[in-house]
Amino acid sequence: MCLYCHDLQKLGYDVSGVYQIKPQNAPFQDDIYCQFVNNTAYTVLQRRTDGLINFNRRWIEYKYGFGNLYDEHWIGNEMIHRLTLQQNYILRVDMWDWEGKQAFAEYEGFFLDGQDRDFTLHVGDYRGSAGDSLSYHNGIKFSTEDVDNDLNMRNCAAENKAGWWFNTCYLSNLNGIYRTGWYSHSQSSFSDGIVWYTLKESEDYSLRKVEMKIRRAT
16 A cells, blocks of 8 residues: 555556555545646645535534545545655645636645644745745644634634635635635625635635645655
8 A cells, every 4th residue: 555646656657546545654544636747746635626515614524624536625634634744745736717827836844733733734935926825824723614723803714614724814715615706795795715815916816726736845
């Protein structure tokens, strides 16, 4: 049983799809989507494509994951923690807008703490074309509507209808409601779309497609 997607790559696998892996210290094997691109093995953590999956979920669902690995999903905070516990990973966020533009952001040293520290996010140096909308969330605990760990007196997860590492509240929220590009506050009292602020310099633009994925640092 392979531990990670890059182990599969070493064995000659090069077709993207769902594979069974078993991270170190994990009590069981699990399915995961491995993406093989330009001789690089990625593990897909999250994908947004069409809005068919509801991302306004409770803590337990974000802990263990939900959705369809071939399409929209969240792989689970517990799995992300176990994947990044023993290895040095780079997080890559690929994003597409409704006008045909594609951009990306990468972060060195990505990992999540365990549930005992509320799956706190850790990211290092940024590079990319989308602008840095995640460093603001570095060192922040994960929040959902039923577990409010943010630094705001209000409940950012409930207001923005997503689980995320809400600070006070966000510069990015990739688990927000699937909306079509620019949207007005007549549609929502809050900026609750799929947002990467620095891409559009606005919280009121919702992206068409997003992928969060990790690769092993060389």
